[in-house]
Amino acid sequence: MGKRKIVVALGGNAILSEDASAAAQQQALKHTAEFLVQFIENGDDLIISHGNGPQVGNLLLQQEAANSEKNPAMPLDTCVAMTQGSIGYWLQNAMNDVLTERQLEKEVVSLVTQVVVDEKDPAFEKPTKPIGPFLTKEEAEKEMSHSNAVFKEDAGRGWRKVVPSPKPISIKEHKVINQLVNSGVVTITVGGGGIPVVQKENKVQGVEAVIDKDFASQKLAELVKADLLVILTGVDNVFVNYNTPEQKKLERVSVKEMKQYMEEDQFAAGSMLPKVEAAIQFVEGYPEGKAIITSLENIQGVLTEEGGTIITVMD
Numbered sequence: 421m422g423k424r425k426i427v428v429a430l431g432g433n434a435i436l437s438e439d440a441s442a443a444a445q446q447q448a449l450k451h452t453a454e455f456l457v458q459f460i461e462n463g464d465d466l467i468i469s470h471g472n473g474p475q476v477g478n479l480l481l482q483q484e485a486a487n488s489e490k491n492p493a494m495p496l497d498t499c500v501a502m503t504q505g506s507i508g509y510w511l512q513n514a515m516n517d518v519l520t521e522r523q524l525e526k527e528v529v530s531l532v533t534q535v536v537v538d539e540k541d542p543a544f545e546k547p548t549k550p551i552g553p554f555l556t557k558e559e560a561e562k563e564m565s566h567s568n569a570v571f572k573e574d575a576g577r578g579w580r581k582v583v584p585s586p587k588p589i590s591i592k593e594h595k596v597i598n599q600l601v602n603s604g605v606v607t608i609t610v611g612g613g614g615i616p617v618v619q620k621e622n623k624v625q626g627v628e629a630v631i632d633k634d635f636a637s638q639k640l641a642e643l644v645k646a647d648l649l650v651i652l653t654g655v656d657n658v659f660v661n662y663n664t665p666e667q668k669k670l671e672r673v674s675v676k677e678m679k680q681y682m683e684e685d686q687f688a689a690g691s692m693l694p695k696v697e698a699a700i701q702f703v704e705g706y707p708e709g710k711a712i713i714t715s716l717e718n719i720q721g722v723l724t725e726e727g728g729t730i731i732t733v734m735d
């Protein structure tokens with residue numbers, strides 16, 4: 421397999437388990453880096469993106485708890501920037517440590533990245549992006565009774581705060597990201613879906629939202645003309661009839677077939693559906709590209725392009 425330009429989007433389990441301490445997240449990222457380094461050993465050029473849903477929600481709670489006139493809570497765009505920075509810092513060092521252990525010479529950088537959205541995006545009227553901890557129904561109802569916050573049930577896993585999640589239109593730093601990756605630098609970018617901004621003439625202005633990292637990664641893969649968009653999550657494959665006795669794993673799938681499954685409601689909103697939609701959008705917009713949805717543990721399958729769920733425009 422020749423050298424490829426790959427955008428890898430890291431799912432929640434690559435960063436956070438039960439323990440939300442900095443030390444535990446750094447440890448989880450070290451484990452993740454041990455898998456990711458296989459792309460570098462394979463000679464691929466790597467761009468890494470990651471989520472921030474649990475972290476940005478936790479940070480908002482900390483902001484609210486300490487809010488005072490002298491120490492005001494930061495707005496959501498700034499909280500996204502803060503989590504992009506902290507996770508990028510952990511991941512950059514985790515990658516550097518593993519590269520050093522394997523005696524691989526490679527530069528790694530994490531980049532503060534802003535993603536432009538449309539201020540008229542209907543998502544601002546309808547919050548859908550789950551962030552922060554899972555609550556019980558009773559806890560969520562109590563929170564909603566004394567604030568404007570909206571909580572929704574998240575794919576059978578509990579109740580979570582939801583915030584607007586507009587679609588990415590463009591990525592401010594995409595040219596420099598391309599320059600970095602083309603020079604062989606492992607680039608960590610669009611963390612947490614990117615800092616959401618709207619364009620006001622020649623300036624940008626932050627907006628209160630959390631962009632879905634799978635859509636931001638898709639936009640990035642399109643802008644840098646990646647050969648492969650890899651979406652890493654908690655399962656080796658996308659399934660139809662998921663979690664039922666009839667469940668069937670999907671291996672090589674065309675966009676046409678995937679769209680048929682979407683019509684049948686095979687993919688849960690807020691979990692697998694955005695990944696499938698991002699994969700479809702990438703290969704439709706850039707038919708030379710391929711998208712793979714799989715787990716971190718199955719990177720060997722990605723290296724050979726034989727494992728995971730591979731989505732292409734071809735029938």
Ligand SMILES: Nc1ncnc2c1ncn2[C@@H]1O[C@H](COP(=O)(O)OP(=O)(O)O)[C@@H](O)[C@H]1O
Nearest residue numbers: 431432653654655658659662686687688691692
């Ligand atoms: N049809 C499906 N096929 C496979 N997994 C599915 C499906 N529907 C829902 N899921 C669940 O969605 C999860 C991925 O979503 P989520 O955990 O929100 O993403 P992330 O890894 O980005 O944090 C999978 O680990 C799986 O539990």
Ligand SMILES: NC(=O)OP(=O)(O)O
Nearest residue numbers: 471472473612632633
């Ligand atoms: N921003 C984002 O999509 O985060 P998660 O993947 O953690 O939900």
